Amino acid sequence: MTEPKKGRSGASFLNDVRVRGIIAQIVVLGLFVGLIGYLVSNTIHNLEVRQIATGLGFLSREAGFDVSESVIPYSPADTxxxxxxxxxxxxxxxxxxxxxxxxxxxxxxxxxxxxxxxxxxxxxxxxxxxxxxxxxxxxxxxxxxxxxxxxxxxxxxxxxxxxxxxxxxxxxxxxxxWEHGHTLGAIGLLVAVAAIYLLGRRASRVQAETGRRPNVLIPGLAALIGLPTIGWLLGGAPTxxxxxxxxxxxxxxxxxxxxxxxxxxxxxxxxxxxxxxxxxxxxxxxxxxxxxxxxxxxxxxxxxxxxxxxxxxxxxxxxxxxxxxxxxxxxxxxxxxxxxxxxxxxxxxxxxxxxxxxxxxxxxxxxxxxxxxxxxxxxxxxxxxxxxxxxxx
Amino acid sequence: MSTEYKPHPEDALSHVEEPATVYPVNPPTKSLDLLGWARSNLFGSIPNTILTLVALFLLVETLPPLINWAFISSVWSSATPDACRADGVGACWAVVQNKYRFILFGLYPYEEQWRPVVSTLLYIFAVAVSCNPRFWSRRLLVVWAVVVFGSGILMWGGILGLPYVENEKWGGLPLTLMLSVLGIALAFPLGILAALGRRSDLPVIRSVSVVYIELVRGVPLISVLFMASVMIPLFLPEGVTINKLLRAFIGIVLFTGAYIAEAVRGGLQALPRGQYEAADALGLGYWQKTRLIILPQAIRLVIPPLVNQFISMFKDTSLVFIVGLFDLLNTVKTALTDPLWRPYYVEAYVFTALIYFLFCYFMARYSQYLERHLNTGVRR
Incomplete structure (x- = not known):
């Protein structure tokens, strides 16, 4: 068996995997950038020909059309x-x-x-x-x-x-x-959910330590019903x-x-x-x-x-x-x-x-x-x- | 001489009485008669019985009226909707009888509609042949070339004495079939390239592939179609236009390509590393390795997800409705703008839904068959 020749063989450097990788990447990048550039220049030209404005300035202009339903207040005079x-x-x-x-x-x-x-x-x-x-x-x-x-x-x-x-x-x-009482009731609900989450975590910890899970259901239900009711009552119990x-x-x-x-x-x-x-x-x-x-x-x-x-x-x-x-x-x-x-x-x-x-x-x-x-x-x-x-x- | 008595081992045993106890025998686990079957499958326990009764109640409440509506008191054939307006009349299938030509073929000239029929049959034939693993070979490509070319000639016409029909008038089932079959045919190579690119060691190629795949998968098909129909005209140099069908088609191909890329990537990742190393050790170059060793195995692994991708693509072609093409869904919608037949939309939608259902259900069963056949179901 002969030792493989050290150093470069007679093959062209084009056969080097790394060189080929770099060349391939340059070609792909060139094609990609060229394609994007071509499309963008066409687009800019077409927009100019059609006299369409560019930029996000239109976002602050008045819309002038109505939508059939909306979560937030909206009128056609909005942007x-x-x-x-x-x-x-x-x-x-x-x-x-x-x-x-x-x-x-x-x-x-x-x-x-x-x-x-x-x-x-x-x-x-x-x-x-x-x-x-x-x-x-x-x-x-x-x-x-x-x-x-x-x-x-x-x-x-x-x-x-x-x-x-x-x-x-x-x-x-x-x-x-919607009145003040409902807002307070909603806050009560959020507090109750947070309380139940904390109760559950505490219950898991106690269970891990003592092997016995404290009852979460009854205090949880009490919080879920009680806290919003208290908030609602504090707000004057609107009906x-x-x-x-x-x-x-x-x-x-x-x-x-x-x-x-x-x-x-x-x-x-x-x-x-x-x-x-x-x-x-x-x-x-x-x-x-x-x-x-x-x-x-x-x-x-x-x-x-x-x-x-x-x-x-x-x-x-x-x-x-x-x-x-x-x-x-x-x-x-x-x-x-x-x-x-x-x-x-x-x-x-x-x-x-x-x-x-x-x-x-x-x-x-x-x-x-x-x-x-x-x-x-x-x-x-x-x-x-x-x-x-x-x-x- | 006394002969020594040698008890034979079997003799000794033969004196032992068989125990009189009866061995407990398990009760038969399955009873084949109807009652036993019903007892174990429907009335096994109290909750089970309640469930059965609720389900039975629902069936009794809905099924007889439904059958009555669809089959017994329905109007099957009538030139005008008058017959459907009488009291107690069920489904008005006459709407299908009057509109099926438009639903199936859209605006294609009425006397020439044998042409879309033939090209639809050609496509179905080609798909059916491709479904059989026995025919998976290079010759299949020839079949497909003939089918695509032949149906193109048939649909466009303009030669062989066929009048020319521009593709704005194509519609209905042939359009849906062509969009999905040709769409997947073009999206497939694109997806493979993107998947290979994503697994590449070359950072530039990898990032281009990742951006393409993740960008497309992150947005709805509708927005891709909008982009194709609104932005492609802007992308092209002045004076060059391409028609609506081609624009929607490009959108579908770009969209599906990204999903196919992810499916193929699953297969590439599932291949054992040894396959890559063995190919390298043999001295194969990247493309030789990919073409001869990696892809044949990787694609075999992901054929079931690819078929599922084809099913969802077949359903998704209905979205070209939004950019104004007359696919199967748009034709039924348009047929229903006729005020005479408007009230019988349920029947027309049921008819169209059945067509979609038959195609998709068949393909889904086929995908299950393939999973068993190729035994790749356990993977992933």
């Missing part, structure tokens, strides 16, 4: 910046409710699919297969049409109780006239309700769940719940069968096995795919634009049409969704680290 904020808040509103409902529904259906009850398992399968194999947009159109075409107009509205009306203009219900009443062709007063919001929430929650159900089912299957057997051997009842043994362990498997479903739900809420719910895409789209500043508008949409997505995945990653097994790996 484009505010109307986009209104859209973002509407997106967040439907996303928060949607995530909550989809999680609960999905967990119930996912557990049901594994039920020993044949009928329940079959029904859950039909639910999952039916919902996830039909495009969400089609489902949204269906729910929206169901509400706006099939429900009666306000004059013939279904009256569920005094002041509770269901019509093709949405669902109207009484809402307390005035704004009750919807039929005036002319529509209702006035009270709170409203609009048909657009209802259809979007229903469609998003049902569609996403069918995916979450499959994730939950997969997570439960992933827990070894021995865990169930051991739990049964300890004498736990069926419900307790699910609640105390299966779900906590399944949660570890479930969280990462669940996160991407939450992200999907937030992104899918942009389909609102198809049924006229004023979400972020809807309001930004109107803004683009009014100002012609498409580049900035699309950039704002993307930036907003990126921020929301990164926030959710950041939170879920933290939660994933929080519940995952510590040590051992």
């Amino acid at each position: 484009f910046g505010r109307v986009i904020l209104v859209g973002l808040l509407n997106t967040l509103k439907v996303a928060v409710f949607g995530v909550l409902i989809a999680t609960v529904l999905g967990t119930v259906v996912g557990v049901s699919r594994l039920s020993s009850n044949w009928l329940v398992a079959r029904l859950a399968t039909v639910y999952v297969e039916g919902l996830r194999n039909i495009p969400l947009l089609l489902q949204l159109f269906f729910w929206y049409a169901l509400i706006t075409v099939s429900l009666p107009n306000p004059r013939q509205a279904h009256k569920l109780a005094e002041g509770w009306f269901l019509s093709n203009r949405g669902f109207k219900f009484p809402w307390p006239v 005035a309700f704004d009750v919807p009443a039929l005036t002319g062709f529509n209702f006035s007063g009270g709170a409203l769940v609009s048909p657009e919001f209802a259809a979007l929430l229903l469609g998003l929650s049902l569609y996403t719940s069918s995916f979450i159900a499959e994730i939950v089912r997969g997570g439960i299957i992933a827990v070894p069968w021995g865990q169930t057997e051991a739990a049964v051997a300890l004498g736990l009842r069926r419900g307790m096995v699910v609640r105390l043994i299966l779900l906590p362990q399944a949660l570890r498997v479930v969280i990462p795919p669940l996160t991407s479903q939450y992200l999907n739900l937030v992104k899918n809420s942009s389909l609102a634009v198809a049924i006229g719910y004023p979400d972020l895409v809807g309001t930004a789209n109107t803004t683009i049409n009014q100002t012609g500043q498409a580049v900035e508008g699309v950039a704002i949409i993307m930036l907003a969704y990126l921020t929301v997505s990164l926030t959710i995945s950041g939170f879920m990653n933290w939660y994933n680290g929080y519940i995952s097994l510590r040590g051992g790996r």
Whole structure:
């Protein structure tokens, strides 16, 4: 055997992997920068030709168009910046409710699919297969049409109780006239939630030290009911309700769940719940069968096995795919634009049409969704680290 | 002579009486008759019985009226909606009978609609052939080339005596199929490149890939479609225009490419390190290694997630509705703007939903079959 030659062989330096890597990177970077530069120069030229202004100055101009619903006060005299904020808040509103409902529904259906009850398992399968194999947009159109075409107009509205009306203009219900007492009550509620959290932590610590868990349920319930009531009483115990009443062709007063919001929430929650159900089912299957057997051997009842043994362990498997479903739900809420719910895409789209500043508008949409997505995945990653097994790996 | 008695071992045992005890026999675990089955699966315990009864109650409440509405008292055929307006009439399937040509083919000229029929069949045939692992070879590419080229000729026309039909008039099921099949065909190489780029050692290439993948995955498809339809005209030099269909198509390809990249990356990461090292040891270059060793194994691992990606893409093509293309969803929506048939939207939506459902359900079952067949289901 001969010693391999030290130093450079006769081959060209082009055969050196490192040199080739650097050359490849320079080529890619050059192409990338060149492409971006070409597109940007075209865009600038086109914008000049079409006499479209650039920059974010339009955000402080008057919007001049109304939106059908808003979480914060809004009038057409407000700025484009505010109307986009209104859209973002509407997106967040439907996303928060949607995530909550989809999680609960999905967990119930996912557990049901594994039920020993044949009928329940079959029904859950039909639910999952039916919902996830039909495009969400089609489902949204269906729910929206169901509400706006099939429900009666306000004059013939279904009256569920005094002041509770269901019509093709949405669902109207009484809402307390907001006063000082309600603010104090809300503060009481927040304090109660914080107190329950602290109570729970203390209970866990005591349990870890003494092996006996102090009762949290009764003091917790007392705080949950008592503190808001005290706040409400301190504020003068206001009892005035704004009750919807039929005036002319529509209702006035009270709170409203609009048909657009209802259809979007229903469609998003049902569609996403069918995916979450499959994730939950997969997570439960992933827990070894021995865990169930051991739990049964300890004498736990069926419900307790699910609640105390299966779900906590399944949660570890479930969280990462669940996160991407939450992200999907937030992104899918942009389909609102198809049924006229004023979400972020809807309001930004109107803004683009009014100002012609498409580049900035699309950039704002993307930036907003990126921020929301990164926030959710950041939170879920933290939660994933929080519940995952510590040590051992 | 006394012979010594040697007890035979078996004799000794034969004097021992068989114990008269009866061994406990386990009861049969499964009873095959209907009653036993129902007892164990439906009425096993009190909560189980309650659940069954609730489910049965729901079924009895909803199923008979539903069957009555859909099949028994429904109107199957009528040229006008008058027959559907009578009292007690259920589903008005006549809306499908009157509108199915528009729902399926959109604005395509009525007398020429055999052409989209044939190209739809061509696409379905090609997909069906591709589904069978036995046919996975280079010749499949030839089949696809013939199908894409042939259906292009059929849809556009302009030669062979076929009248020319511009692609603004394409619509319905063929458009949905073409967008999703061609979309995935182009998004696939893009996704592989992005996945390889993300795993690359070269920082520039890696950052370009990461930015592309994460940016696209962080935003909704609608905003990508908006961007494609609003910004692509701005990106192009003055005087150059590309039509709506192509713009939406570019948006879909860019969007799907990022998701495919993540699926493929899963496969790349799942490959044992030894495969990379062995390829290096053989002296293969990067592209040889990737093409001959890495990708064939990595892609095999991620075929089920890729099929799932195809399913969601098939459903997502319905979003091109937002930028004004006449896909299957937009045609049914447009068909329902006819005030005569507007009240029978449920039937029309059910019809369209069934089409989507059949395609997606078939593909989902196919993905499960593949997972068993390729035995990759345990992975990841």
